[in-house]
Amino acid sequence: MTSASYRFDRFRLDPTERRLTRDGAPVELNARYLDALVLLVREPGRLVSKDRFLDEVWKGVPVTDEALTQCIKALRRQLGDDAAQPRFIETVPKHGYRFIAQVGTAEAGRPDPPPSPRFGWRRLFLLGATGTLGGGVAGALGGLVYGFAGAFHQPGMGGVSVLLVLVALTVIVGLIGGAGVAFGIAAAGFTAGRAWAATVAGGALGGLVVGTVVKLLGLDAFDLLFGRGPGDITGPFEGIVIGAAVGLGASYAARSTSLRHSAAAAGLCGAAAGILIPLLGGRMMGGSLDALARHFPGSRLRLDQIGGLFGEAGFGTISQVVTGGLEGLLFGACVVGAMIIARRQLDRA
Numbered sequence: 001m002t003s004a005s006y007r008f009d010r011f012r013l014d015p016t017e018r019r020l021t022r023d024g025a026p027v028e029l030n031a032r033y034l035d036a037l038v039l040l041v042r043e044p045g046r047l048v049s050k051d052r053f054l055d056e057v058w059k060g061v062p063v064t065d066e067a068l069t070q071c072i073k074a075l076r077r078q079l080g081d082d083a084a085q086p087r088f089i090e091t092v093p094k095h096g097y098r099f100i101a102q103v104g105t106a107e108a109g110r111p112d113p114p115p116s117p118r119f120g121w122r123r124l125f126l127l128g129a130t131g132t133l134g135g136g137v138a139g140a141l142g143g144l145v146y147g148f149a150g151a152f153h154q155p156g157m158g159g160v161s162v163l164l165v166l167v168a169l170t171v172i173v174g175l176i177g178g179a180g181v182a183f184g185i186a187a188a189g190f191t192a193g194r195a196w197a198a199t200v201a202g203g204a205l206g207g208l209v210v211g212t213v214v215k216l217l218g219l220d221a222f223d224l225l226f227g228r229g230p231g232d233i234t235g236p237f238e239g240i241v242i243g244a245a246v247g248l249g250a251s252y253a254a255r256s257t258s259l260r261h262s263a264a265a266a267g268l269c270g271a272a273a274g275i276l277i278p279l280l281g282g283r284m285m286g287g288s289l290d291a292l293a294r295h296f297p298g299s300r301l302r303l304d305q306i307g308g309l310f311g312e313a314g315f316g317t318i319s320q321v322v323t324g325g326l327e328g329l330l331f332g333a334c335v336v337g338a339m340i341i342a343r344r345q346l347d348r349a
Contacts, residue, residue: 123346136171
């Protein structure tokens with residue numbers, strides 16, 4: 001073997017020491033997968049055929065094409081690569097694979113230099129701002145559901161007015177909630193190691209701050225305008241739960257190379273939180289809207305039509321659980337999905 005080690009992006013591959021590191025931290029690979037990566041990196045830009053992998057990595061041991069496919073999937077996962085938009089390993093259908101990143105060499109045995117800072121205030125702002133927009137998109141989609149339900153029995157322009165007001169309200173709430181959770185998750189990038197616990201804590205803290213502020217300001221606004229306000233609207237408890245759940249989904253997304261799978265995982269985490277909150281006595285957006293409408297008898301807003309779909313006389317527990325799950329699904333998927341897109345653009349830049 002050559003005495004040189006190879007550098008690409010934030011990685012260093014040392015064939016002599018049989019070690020792959022990222023910013024100086026070891027990356028786990030089994031022996032055969034490491035051999036496959038060495039074969040690719042030694043010939044950047046050149047096609048490595050399937051036969052060469054079988055001859056030089058598996059050394060004539062009979063294996064199926066699926067073994068090579070799983071090997072490449074594992075390498076991409078550890079490198080943070082995406083098969084649809086590769087930065088490292090490109091698939092040449094029916095022929096083999098090509099390593100497309102720029103590769104440099106370094107003297108074997110020399111320690112890695114200190115990693116350059118990869119996370120800064122600009123990245124924090126861009127990730128947080130993009131996640132905020134994702135929250136707004138989730139709010140718009142949820143607002144359409146509640147808007148059509150609320151406008152169902154409203155004649156003419158009255159129904160259109162209810163629809164527009166609810167969409168505008170849920171977009172504003174979605175933007176505010178998205179800002180708190182997204183900036184909390186993004187700020188976890190400043191922590192050493194960027195562990196999943198920091199991401200979950202960041203999302204929970206962001207949700208707590210936003211939930212507390214929204215509830216206090218909302219109650220003060222109702223007291224100021226109407227002399228009274230409902231106390232059972234969404235607040236800090238709901239913010240912590242949904243923020244932590246979305247943070248958990250974001251921590252998975254940081255290790256996945258698939259936008260679809262990452263957004264789906266974050267959506268499922270958000271849905272689980274949205275279902276749990278009403279069961280624990282809390283209220284998501286739908287429950288808060290229903291509480292507001294019932295607190296003011298003259299309100300034209302009613303969500304009883306949704307309850308009727310589940311055999312309830314009003315917007316009961318089943319309705320709140322189902323709509324809460326939908327809200328959490330949309331919020332988690334949109335916020336994390338938007339942040340993944342922004343992160344990929346930043347990484348390419």
